[in-house]
Amino acid sequence: MNPLAQPKWAGTHPINEWIRHQTTTAQGQALIERLDCETGFALVRSRISSRREIRERCEHDGNDRTLVITFGLSGQSEFVDPFGNALPFKASHTTVSVFHAGAGERRYAANESVQQLRLVVSESALIRYIGAERCERLLGRDLRPNEHFRQIAHAGSCVSEHLRFFRNPHAGEYDGLRQRIHALSLLAEQLNLLAPASPCSERLKSRDRDALERIEACLRAHLDQPLNIAWMCTALGISEYKLKEYFRRAYGSSPARHLTEMRMLKAREMLTSGYRVSEAAYRVGYQHPSNFSAAFTRFFGYPPKSIRSS
Incomplete structure (x- = not known):
């Protein structure tokens, strides 16, 4: 050696x-x-x-x-x-x-x-x-x-x-x-x-930032539910146009893509902590573990079971 x-x-x-x-x-x-x-x-x-x-x-x-x-x-x-x-x-x-x-x-x-x-x-x-x-x-x-x-x-x-x-x-x-x-x-x-950040010509106003934080908190609290755009708009009392505009201006992304990112990061954190794949799937809103495994693999490039096996 x-x-x-x-x-x-x-x-x-x-x-x-x-x-x-x-x-x-x-x-x-x-x-x-x-x-x-x-x-x-x-x-x-x-x-x-x-x-x-x-x-x-x-x-x-x-x-x-x-x-x-x-x-x-x-x-x-x-x-x-x-x-x-x-x-x-x-x-x-x-x-x-x-x-x-x-x-x-x-x-x-x-x-x-x-x-x-x-x-x-x-x-x-x-x-x-x-x-x-x-x-x-x-x-x-x-x-x-x-x-x-x-x-x-x-x-x-x-x-x-x-x-x-x-x-x-x-x-x-x-x-x-x-x-x-x-x-x-x-x-x-x-x-x-x-990898320079994409330029953002429109800055969020203070009240818009507050609304975005409220949206983020709501999503984190309901990751275990089958969320969609209609549910978000109803729960937050906001129009679909305004919701999409917030995410476009803040992240250069869509609400659906941002929600997927939140779910995948939360799921990987749970798997690393010892949760089973099926448990992590249900906790982040997937009713079928096979659908979750496919989405996880697309997002990270490796299957969720590899974290458990390692």
């Missing part, structure tokens, strides 16, 4: 606390630090130096696709999959990639100090942050069985006060709220570069 191998992070850790793993040998040293900011979103800082070349075998697995944004701070390294496809990491460059399930090898040259900062974001967290449509635009199609990763971008890093914050070795000494603000701001900067 490689004495400088990066650790596998298992289980849950306290939010806003750095988890550190340090290894020192006669050949070199490695320091890996992870900050779990929110469910599905973490930062990883790594500093690795060795007197010999390192080739570290690694595997990645999970139900979600994962977006990895790597900022090269010093030195260079690469990730190589079993087919020889390489993902480069280089000082002053940002590498953006998508992983799902597969294996590969991290490679570090001898006598070189490599420092990197990674934003690791699950697909479900991305949907929560930027919506399903924008997430799909960013991640693209599902990876094929023989694809272990997909490179989205590799370019010079942009100047960022939030990146400078985490370059500071003492960043972990600041309070958790400040670290979380910088982490989310750094992620937001990158997402705006990679």
Whole structure:
């Protein structure tokens, strides 16, 4: 086993606390630090130096696709999959990639100090942050069985006060709220570069925002019912035109699509917590688990039973 191998992070850790793993040998040293900011979103800082070349075998697995944004701070390294496809990491460059399930090898040259900062974001967290449509635009199609990763971008890093914050070795000494603000701001900067939000020429007025919040609360409270546009309009005392207009202006989406997104995210949260597929289906308004399974698979790209089996 490689004495400088990066650790596998298992289980849950306290939010806003750095988890550190340090290894020192006669050949070199490695320091890996992870900050779990929110469910599905973490930062990883790594500093690795060795007197010999390192080739570290690694595997990645999970139900979600994962977006990895790597900022090269010093030195260079690469990730190589079993087919020889390489993902480069280089000082002053940002590498953006998508992983799902597969294996590969991290490679570090001898006598070189490599420092990197990674934003690791699950697909479900991305949907929560930027919506399903924008997430799909960013991640693209599902990876094929023989694809272990997909490179989205590799370019010079942009100047960022939030990146400078985490370059500071003492960043972990600041309070958790400040670290979380910088982490989310750094992620937001990158997402705006990679998948800009669709421009919205019409801003919601204050009373419209209040109405939208009331609509959202109503939908969340009745996810277990077979909702449709007519039911929403009757329950909320609003016209179909006005209802659709709220969602178009606020989300660039339709009420039906937004409702589906809410249901799928709630269902996956329940499945992860241990609910059976049939239980999750009924709780989010599906009378037939088979219909729910088909809708879930269309939305996420994998069946709900895969969460239970994993």
